């Protein structure tokens with residue numbers, strides 16, 4: 001496993017007002033990783049690229065009108081794309097570098113290797129033409145990094161791909177892009193969107209047309225702990241094995257961690273370690289791209305995930321969900337699992 005930190009994510013795309021999505025996030029990860037036993041797996045990367053190098057990749061994912069909108073706004077930066085999403089003067093440079101880095105890294109994935117890309121800004125809320133499934137904003141995202149990875153894998157002969165999105169917010173952008181596509185199985189675990197951003201990703205949203213059954217949304221109630229997550233991860237593992245993908249793209253968000261700041265779930269190292277273990281068990285070419293996570297989730301969740309993925313033994317005590325909430329989580333998850341099986345077994 002390699003962990004690649006994009007150097008310029010420390011230096012570019014900087015908010016000029018308080019905003020949780022800022023270069024300090026990468027510093028938190030760097031500090032946390034420097035104290036681990038796997039620090040020699042960490043590399044710093046820089047990639048020079050310009051717009052003409054990445055435009056053809058972007059056009060496969062996003063509509064021309066949206067790309068033009070972003071380029072136009074970027075030329076007027078500093079400015080905001082919407083109340084959540086900013087562009088500083090050098091944001092476009094970092095966006096281009098990130099696209100190029102994701103594409104190149106995914107293209108070089110070979111059997112059984114795993115790469116974790118520490119990049120900014122996140123991407124999973126960016127849909128085909130911007131805001132996805134009528135979400136109110138782009139949620140700090142501009143271009144969809146997970147989709148760029150998927151396209152790169154396809155260009156290199158991988159035909160069945162699973163996206164595992166464990167950011168605490170629904171990956172509505174990625175899901176919208178592949179909603180009708182059975183060659184991408186999108187499994188997303190997130191906080192119940194009934195009263196939580198981006199207000200999309202209900203269990204009933206299972207894909208459409210030929211893609212019906214290939215979008216899977218597990219939801220967690222407020223106050224959910226590691227025990228609830230563990231239950232769902234076992235089902236996720238079965239679902240992914242049943243689908244039998246050739247490669248995995250992971251939207252890795254750590255904002256579900258207890259007190260990370262943007263959510264009300266109570267996940268701890270236990271969950272992120274188990275996600276790492278699951279990736280290890282699946283043993284497929286795997287690219288993780290950083291999505292959310294703003295404080296303690298990055299500090300403690302990122303190392304725990306890597307320990308799990310490397311097979312280094314750790315004991316983490318699971319946080320417990322209050323009983324009625326736990327039952328509710330399990331009931332939703334079982335119902336969804338049974339519903340989805342009939343499509344996946346076809």
Ligand SMILES: [Zn+2]
Nearest residue numbers: 167168169292
């Ligand atoms: Zn998030």
